[in-house]
Amino acid sequence: MNKGRLEAFSDGVLAIIITIMVLELKVPQSSEWIELKRLIPVFVSYLLSFLFIGIYWGNHHHLLHSVKQISSGMILANLNLLFWLSLVPFVTGWMGENHFAPNTVAVYGVILWAAGMAFFILQKTVERNSHDIEALREAFATLNRKGIASQVGYMCSIPLAFINPLISWIIFIVLSIVWLIPDKNIEKALKGEHKP
Numbered sequence: 001m002n003k004g005r006l007e008a009f010s011d012g013v014l015a016i017i018i019t020i021m022v023l024e025l026k027v028p029q030s031s032e033w034i035e036l037k038r039l040i041p042v043f044v045s046y047l048l049s050f051l052f053i054g055i056y057w058g059n060h061h062h063l064l065h066s067v068k069q070i071s072s073g074m075i076l077a078n079l080n081l082l083f084w085l086s087l088v089p090f091v092t093g094w095m096g097e098n099h100f101a102p103n104t105v106a107v108y109g110v111i112l113w114a115a116g117m118a119f120f121i122l123q124k125t126v127e128r129n130s131h132d133i134e135a136l137r138e139a140f141a142t143l144n145r146k147g148i149a150s151q152v153g154y155m156c157s158i159p160l161a162f163i164n165p166l167i168s169w170i171i172f173i174v175l176s177i178v179w180l181i182p183d184k185n186i187e188k189a190l191k192g193e194h195k196p
Contacts, residue, residue, distance in 0.1 A: 001070045006078060007061070013082045014057050020089040021046055021053075024096070045096030048172060049088050052112065055179045056085060056119065063123060063143075066130040077125040081118035087111050105168045106161035112172065113154035120147045150175050 025046060028035030060081075067074070091111050095104040127140050153175050157168035 001075065003064060003067050003070055006070055006075065007064055010060060010078060010082060011057070014053055014060075014085065017085055017089060018050060018053055021049055021092055024089065024093040041099045042093070042096035045092045045100075048169075048176070049092040051176050051180075052115075052172075053085065053088060055176060056081075056115070059119070059179060060122075063126055066136055066139075067126055068129055071125070071129050074122070074125045074129060077118070077122040081115065081122050084111060084115040084118045088115070100165045100169070102162045102165050105165040106158050109154055109157035109161060109168055109172075112175075113151060113158070116147065116150050116154055120144075120151070123147065146178060150178065 091108045157171040161168040
């Protein structure tokens with residue numbers, strides 16, 4: 001399998017995930033403003049999840065830049081990531097419809113933790129199949145540090161949801177900001193490799 005096919009499949013799955021999430025935003029039955037107010041929790045959940053899916057899409061794209069060839073392990077690791085991300089619409093809708101009840105926020109944290117672990121596994125698989133240059137190893141080390149910090153954050157958000165769901169939400173927002181701009185060090189390392 002070539003890299004383009006893996007990217008195209010992943011892009012398609014992520015596009016479907018976003019489409020499913022937006023379908024959870026039900027059109028109000030009347031034109032009264034109060035009807036929109038009732039949708040605020042669902043919309044806020046959608047907004048955060050849309051951001052997370054977008055972040056995964058961008059970072060997935062940057063990660064695959066470093067791949068020399070696709071391995072069967074990489075295909076399985078990629079499917080693992082897509083599986084956990086495919087559960088995001090369910091937990092997004094559940095959390096929004098139940099106005100961020102502690103157990104829904106905790107399960108949302110579990111799914112984000114599992115998706116983060118899956119991305120970490122994919123990254124490690126990609127590292128084994130990437131170009132062997134020092135600058136690329138440094139870029140992966142930076143991603144590893146961000147990944148470990150994120151996993152700790154997600155793990156903390158799960159029990160904290162039962163104390164105060166807002167604390168978990170703050171953790172989710174902070175971690176999304178950390179990952180919002182994809183790390184360009186992989187691309188820079190690869191461009192440096194091709195310089196005369």
